Amino acid sequence: MYAYVAFLVVFLTYGMETAYFRFQSKGDYKHSNVYSTVLFSLFGSTLIFWVLSGSFSQSIANWLEYPDNQEYVIWFAFIVGLDAISSIPLARLRIEGKAMRFAAVNLSSILVNIGLNVFWVGYCMPAYESGADNLLLDWFYSPEIGVGYVFLANLFASLIKFILLSPQLAKIKMVFDTRMWRDMLIYGSPLLLSSLAIIVNENADKILLKRLLIDDLGVEGAIATVGIYGACYKLSIIISLFIQAFRYAAEPFFFAQSKDEEAPKTYAKIMNYFVITCALIFLVVMFYLDILKHFLANEEYWVGLHIVPILLLANIFLGIFYNLSVWYKLNGMTRYGALIAGFGAVITIILNLWWIPIFGYVGSAWATLICYFSMSVLSYMIGRKYYKVPYQLKKVIFYLLLALVLHLLFEYLIPDFSTAVDYGLKALIILLFAGLAWALEKPKKAIIS
Numbered sequence: 001m002y003a004y005v006a007f008l009v010v011f012l013t014y015g016m017e018t019a020y021f022r023f024q025s026k027g028d029y030k031h032s033n034v035y036s037t038v039l040f041s042l043f044g045s046t047l048i049f050w051v052l053s054g055s056f057s058q059s060i061a062n063w064l065e066y067p068d069n070q071e072y073v074i075w076f077a078f079i080v081g082l083d084a085i086s087s088i089p090l091a092r093l094r095i096e097g098k099a100m101r102f103a104a105v106n107l108s109s110i111l112v113n114i115g116l117n118v119f120w121v122g123y124c125m126p127a128y129e130s131g132a133d134n135l136l137l138d139w140f141y142s143p144e145i146g147v148g149y150v151f152l153a154n155l156f157a158s159l160i161k162f163i164l165l166s167p168q169l170a171k172i173k174m175v176f177d178t179r180m181w182r183d184m185l186i187y188g189s190p191l192l193l194s195s196l197a198i199i200v201n202e203n204a205d206k207i208l209l210k211r212l213l214i215d216d217l218g219v220e221g222a223i224a225t226v227g228i229y230g231a232c233y234k235l236s237i238i239i240s241l242f243i244q245a246f247r248y249a250a251e252p253f254f255f256a257q258s259k260d261e262e263a264p265k266t267y268a269k270i271m272n273y274f275v276i277t278c279a280l281i282f283l284v285v286m287f288y289l290d291i292l293k294h295f296l297a298n299e300e301y302w303v304g305l306h307i308v309p310i311l312l313l314a315n316i317f318l319g320i321f322y323n324l325s326v327w328y329k330l331n332g333m334t335r336y337g338a339l340i341a342g343f344g345a346v347i348t349i350i351l352n353l354w355w356i357p358i359f360g361y362v363g364s365a366w367a368t369l370i371c372y373f374s375m376s377v378l379s380y381m382i383g384r385k386y387y388k389v390p391y392q393l394k395k396v397i398f399y400l401l402l403a404l405v406l407h408l409l410f411e412y413l414i415p416d417f418s419t420a421v422d423y424g425l426k427a428l429i430i431l432l433f434a435g436l437a438w439a440l441e442k443p444k445k446a447i448i449s
Contacts, residue, residue: 001064001072001151005080006203010195012049012084015188016042017091018251018329023184024095025255036175038184039088046081053077075151082158089168095252102248109161116153125149190334197341201348201371205364206230208352213360224300229361231301235292236311239281243319246274254326264389269441271323271389275396276437278316279403283433285312286407287426307365309407314365316400317372324379327387336382344375399437406433 016038024034053060053073061070093102124141127134145152162169206226214222250270257263285292286309293302321340328336348371355363383389406429417425 001076004064005076006199007196008076008080009083010192010199012046012080013042013087014045014185015191015195015334016184017087018191018334019184019188020088020091021095021252021255022187022329022332023180025258032171032173033175033177034180035088035092035171036173037177037181039085039169039172040176041181041184042085042088046084050077050081069148072148072151075148075155079151079155079158082162086158086161086165089165091252092168092171094248095256099249105161105164108164109157112160113153113157116156117150120149120153121147187332187334190336190338193338194334194341197338197345200345201341201368204345204348205352205368208349208356209361209364212353212356216357225361228301228304229307229364231296231298232304232307233311234296235285235289235305235308236315238285239278239312239315239319242277242281243315243322246319247322250323251329254330258330264387267323267326267389268391271320271391272395272399272441274319274323275316275399276434276441278319279399279437280430280434282309282312282316282403283406283426283430287410287430288423304361307362309404310362310365310369313400313404314369314372317369317376320396321372321376321379324376324383327379327383327389331386333386336379336386340375340378340382343378344371347371347374395440402433 020034020038024031054077057070057073057077058067060073061067064073066072090102090105093099093105120141124137125146128137128141128143206229209226209229210222213225217225254267257266260266289305289308293305296302325337328334348367351367351370352364355367359366380391410426410429416422
């Protein structure tokens, strides 16, 4: 169910979030008119989606092979719809630089989600199955819902987020600029295709692993292989979280800076800082992997740890691609974003089909890295023609290669020391790397004030 949600969220926002950033920064329209037009657009499309989902919920449940749980379809329709609408007031908070409120809204939603899961799935479900009988179970738990409580927790979390954003929603004016809306659709539609292609890049490997290995390994063997790959993929989550946080801050900043003559130089500096941070995260994860691996509860997953550096590098290049995307977003040439991401999706599918039968999940890891590396190179090459940013390519390559070489040295050449000495030496290397980067960049003041 959650795999479908990833696609539905993209469909229901259809590039309007980035379109909102661009049109409010152009100065051709009032900010309030841009905000209201985008919100009315998403309200209207979401309402249509809710009506269709409710009307065909049983048919959709049958197609999903949940014929006895059509309520799942309705719950997920509301989850996705509320999140789609909430994306715009959240975007407004990002534009206004209200990071604390943005974080508070999202963290409140997460805490509600976790809290209700702990209550329903962590307490009520096992208590009921053990034969307990108390007031909490009588009032708040129904065994017929079962795993559906996971979805209900998500629904309440999305509703809380929507309610907390009501002050931003109340700022909407009764304005809908049809001409601007049409231009927004033209701008945002390729971003929809681009986002779908990236979702394919992120999920095709896991789907194809199971499909292509099931004949050789059987159902259980194929599922186990996907489990190892997915578990090791989670160790790259630190870089993924940093990239997500960076995107939240960077996208509105890029648009806000676009009118500044020094903007290209600023974007180049940001790229350097981004790569340095990713390289430091890479070193921390790889140097202390023997500690971090314990976050994978099952030791049987550890057999796949050798793909972690490949996946970390893959995510770094995905982040670099997001950095480079500034040229087509600022120029309104979003069709290139769709073409580049589509090119990456083709690479992902071809390489996975080719390498999974030969190398298993290792082939998927390399396919992911090559996909995002190719997208970055292609975006850089095309972007030089349409929006010249003086990226310091030699420095970017140097930081990445230095991090990789340091990892390989400690992995294969430097002899083992006692645990304390080993950890201390690695910490010193990380500090020296950071100091070298500081000396090379010579940051005199913050870019964002």
